[in-house]
Amino acid sequence: ILNVEQSPQSLHVQEGDSTNFTCSFPSSNFYALHWYRWETAKSPEALFVMTLNGDEKKKGRISATLNTKEGYSYLYIKGSQPEDSATYLCAFGGGGTSYGKLTFGQGTILTVHP
Amino acid sequence: GAVVSQHPSWVICKSGTSVKIECRSLDFQATTMFWYRQFPKQSLMLMATSNEGSKATYEQGVEKDKFLINHASLTLSTLTVTSAHPEDSSFYICSAPNQPDTQYFGPGTRLTVL
Numbered sequence: 662i663l664n665v666e667q668s669p670q671s672l673h674v675q676e677g678d679s680t681n682f683t684c685s686f687p688s689s690n691f692y693a694l695h696w697y698r699w700e701t702a703k704s705p706e707a708l709f710v711m712t713l714n715g716d717e718k719k720k721g722r723i724s725a726t727l728n729t730k731e732g733y734s735y736l737y738i739k740g741s742q743p744e745d746s747a748t749y750l751c752a753f754g755g756g757g758t759s760y761g762k763l764t765f766g767q768g769t770i771l772t773v774h775p
Numbered sequence: 776g777a778v779v780s781q782h783p784s785w786v787i788c789k790s791g792t793s794v795k796i797e798c799r800s801l802d803f804q805a806t807t808m809f810w811y812r813q814f815p816k817q818s819l820m821l822m823a824t825s826n827e828g829s830k831a832t833y834e835q836g837v838e839k840d841k842f843l844i845n846h847a848s849l850t851l852s853t854l855t856v857t858s859a860h861p862e863d864s865s866f867y868i869c870s871a872p873n874q875p876d877t878q879y880f881g882p883g884t885r886l887t888v889l
Contacts, residue, residue, distance in 0.1 A: 665818070693876050704779065705868075705880045712876065750819070754876070761807060761872055765819040 663687055665753045667766035674741050675774050681737045682769040684751030688732040692756035695763060696725055696736055699748045708736075708749075741773040777873040778802055781881035788859055789889055796854045796884045798825075798869035804849035805871035809878070810842075813866040825852040825869075859888040 665686045674680050686694060693712045697705040709718045714729040722739045738745055748770050752763035778801040788794050798808055808825040823833045823844055831844035841863075843855040852871075856863055868883035 695878070697880075702784075702882065704882045707877050707879065710876045752819075761878070762809065762821050762824065763811075763819075763870075763878060764821070765811075767816075767818045 663753060663755070663764040665751065665764050665766040667749075667751055667769050669769060670767065671770040671772070673772045673774065676741060676743060678741050678773075679737065679739045680741055680771065681735050682749055682771075684734045684736070684766055686732050686734070686751070686753040686764075686766075688729060690755045690757065690759065691729050691732075691753070692760060693754035694727055694729075694734050695750075695752040695754060696734070697750040697752065699750055699768070700746075705750060738771075741771070743773045743775050746771055746773045777877075777879045779869065779871050779879045779881040781869060781884050783884060784882060785885040785887075787887045787889065790860050791858055793855055793857045794859055794886060796856075796867055796869075796886075798852045798854070798871070798881050800850045800871045800873075800879075803871075803873045805852075805873070806849060808846065808852040808869055808871045810844065810852075810854050811868050811870070813868070819868065822867075823854075825854075827852075856886065859886070861888045864888045 696708040699705040709725045711727040716727040748768040750768045752765045780799045782797045806827045810822045811819040813819045825846040827846040833839045846852045870878040870880045
């Protein structure tokens with residue numbers, strides 16, 4: 662059983678604060694690491710798909726880094742806004758016969774207070 | 776683009792009845808779709824891979840006779856929970872790949888079995 666862990670489980674920040682979350686995953690049979698943003702009653706929104714060790718990706722105020730050798734990824738949000746409040750999921754995607762199948766962490770629930 | 780819909784968004788049924796959940800890719804074709812479920816306080820867990828034109832493949836521990844999957848066309852996969860029992864109450868969500876390496880998710884279906 663693959664183990665994907667996210668920390669912290671939940672986070673409360675004030676508007677304007679910058680924050681970051683961690684995702685740890687197996688370093689073997691790695692193909693891709695996915696980050697999703699999930700608001701209640703909506704579909705999870707794909708933020709990043711990262712495949713290369715050392716990858717850094719950015720989308721507006723959100724960015725992510727990837728270290729496949731040690732099995733971790735960080736998601737950063739700069740200048741948090743109330744609309745950033747959501748659950749952030751990471752998911753490990755394996756290669757070979759596991760291609761396309763995702764193993765998810767439990768998520769980090771972010772609440773941004775005005 | 777890359778929108779996935781699910782229907783119904785929630786359903787309540789009596790124990791022993793069967794429930795069908797539909798997953799549609801609205802603006803792209805998907806030869807493969809994935810079904811996940813999430814129990815309270817747990818992460819999304821892959822149940823099965825739905826394959827257009829061939830049998831679904833199930834993850835270990837998932838009963839194929841209980842969770843019937845039919846991938847009727849390139850835009851539709853259905854999951855039928857047969858003879859549902861209270862322990863099948865869960866959140867069911869599907870995904871379909873579109874762009875390389877990216878999975879797009881539906882909004883999910885909340886099933887409650889009384």
